[in-house]
Amino acid sequence: MVTRDACIARDAADELAALRNSFTLPPNMIYLLGNSLGPLPRSAPAHFQRVVQDEWGAHLIGGWNLSWYDEPTRLGERIARLIGAGPGEVVVADSTSINLMKVVYAAIEQQRSDGRILVGYEAGLFPTDIYVASSVARSVGGSAVALDIVDGELPDLPDGLGAMVLSHVDYRSGRLLGMRALTKQLHDRGVLAIWDLSHSVGALPVQLDDCEADYAVGCTYKYLNAGPGAPAFVFVRDRLLSSTRVLPEGWFAHREPFAMSPSFAASDDIRRLLVGTPSVVACAGLHASLDIFDSTDIAKLRAKSLALTDLFTEVVTATSSDVDVVTPMDPDVRGSHITLRHESAYPIVRALIDRGVVCDFRAPDAMRFGFAPLYLRHVDAYDAAVAVVDVIRSETWRDPRYAMRETVT
């Protein structure tokens, strides 16, 4: 088995190692929840200060003529590079849930004339995606149906299916789906593919255009480190844009927003995915984080992510037989977090957090460990694995103070 010294040597040889200095990481903490909320980039406070003091404070309404108006598309272009999208296919605004509403509605409207008003979703999809898809489909006279994906394969698709919502990486298991093959299978049946990239963007390569994905949404506060509740992004394949209708229609999607016309006319470009005034200040953290991504390469990040999840899993399984590894270890179907199963997962997670190994619990028995390759070291993966084994073996998790549920996340 790998030794701690070997991990230190790997870190010394790691060409990505210096990127860790781009983040504020508390001492004595191994932060394994970058898949939930990324840490603060060191340059982010200066970006917030620029927008708040130098722009809003000094220019007031004039800020809209400086750079604010184009923030949604400027940030969209920056994210496009990380997800294999082309110019004019991505825009940043609103929450992931709101963006998913826009594209589920758009997909149903695209397919309505063919009577395809049924929306499928992966049975294990992140719950808010299920709620959004179901409520939007129902509101416009359609319906939604759960479809199990087993071993990366679609089930038989029901008649009338117009679109399907899939998560590129499963938030619970860390399983990575084959976007290209699944999208092709859906297209062969005339179904539009809507991908949620929340748990893949920033941790592994995404090739939306190559895979011919139709619509996609994603979160910026996980591996993209843009800050709590930062605006999300939405992708529309270029050839679908002109036929994409958004709900609701709002002034920032208007061809001439400041003409104040009583009738709506959608912008010809990706701005038609906007609705209300975008949250300018909340975008500042995303700029800081994307500057860091611009200094490296997503293929290198992916290689390191796989090395970290390999290492963690190897050390855990080599020294403990008390946990099951839920995440598939085949790199073709593995995301960037590892999920372990143990019947006492909740108190084990609490005990780990007490030791500075920050991970989380998902009912009833899962523990998630996210490995963000931008700032985690090999030695972090090693130490975290040793801590997991030690907490289980020593039964420190039986301490009564770990029994209560104190956290909301």
Add this chain to the structure above:
Amino acid sequence: MVTRDACIARDAADELAALRNSFTLPPNMIYLLGNSLGPLPRSAPAHFQRVVQDEWGAHLIGGWNLSWYDEPTRLGERIARLIGAGPGEVVVADSTSINLMKVVYAAIEQQRSDGRILVGYEAGLFPTDIYVASSVARSVGGSAVALDIVDGELPDLPDGLGAMVLSHVDYRSGRLLGMRALTKQLHDRGVLAIWDLSHSVGALPVQLDDCEADYAVGCTYKYLNAGPGAPAFVFVRDRLLSSTRVLPEGWFAHREPFAMSPSFAASDDIRRLLVGTPSVVACAGLHASLDIFDSTDIAKLRAKSLALTDLFTEVVTATSSDVDVVTPMDPDVRGSHITLRHESAYPIVRALIDRGVVCDFRAPDAMRFGFAPLYLRHVDAYDAAVAVVDVIRSETWRDPRYAMRETVT
């Protein structure tokens, strides 16, 4: 006519005068667009720093256990005081447009069983409100219709009308509607009243509960000074809450968001108006501004707002007959901005901005001057009026550099 010295004396005697020091206002600028984007509160940078560095930077995911989770309701309670709402009736999240979507959808669903799926809107409503109301109504099988309000009176209401969207203060003319009488007239016809408070909240008293308003939305970046694109608020009358269904349904509206259930169950409280993860960082500016409101009284702010708009209009009209005052001068129907009409409004506005009098243009011939009572002085209203008269009289606006449209707002 009032003299400049008299204005200086009024400022010296003004018990609200010191509040001006709570804002960052550029020198040599009279800022009359607080109705569009309020200025930076001096304490706002420290609030942003607290959230970004002290909370996100130091606590990472643990921030959700500090205060973030309750930000939407905590800020809702703070805004409730300014709009005459009770506990549990207001929540802060998303944009004004998205919030309007939620309540228009909710209102249609409330009325659907009576066949009332028609949504009325004021003919002169802010365009995005028209777009939202129309697109949402259409998407669920209803429709929307413009209804003229003349002299504050509703027209004959069409059969099947289920809800009406009204703006408390008209963004263009500055006209204030009688919320109590109009809401009652709508209720007498079985119609729900949805109020947009964007141009009244923070500048004049709003009494949602006393007026028995059903739903309301409002912006926080105008008179509430929360920063560009800051999250908006939404109000639901307590007795309607349990029957209010929101589109889309999202995890932050769930009774147990972190139980990750595949089925949606709406929260019993105002959190059911949430959708996705709220924009935590973007809320910081609103706390800063509400601290200032907490130190004063909305009735005093209203009295000063009326004094400022009186003063400005008096000086303009006493010394120039070249402009028409669009805003009604009866205090019962006057908001907090003054709209003047002149056929060369566009170049006049450009010339005024060049002189440091920041106002805006609304096609084809309107100039808007917002009077935020928190930070404007009587002498500002006087000097702005003198500048308007001087630019028109001297014809400096004929300078060719004022002819081009350079601004997006």
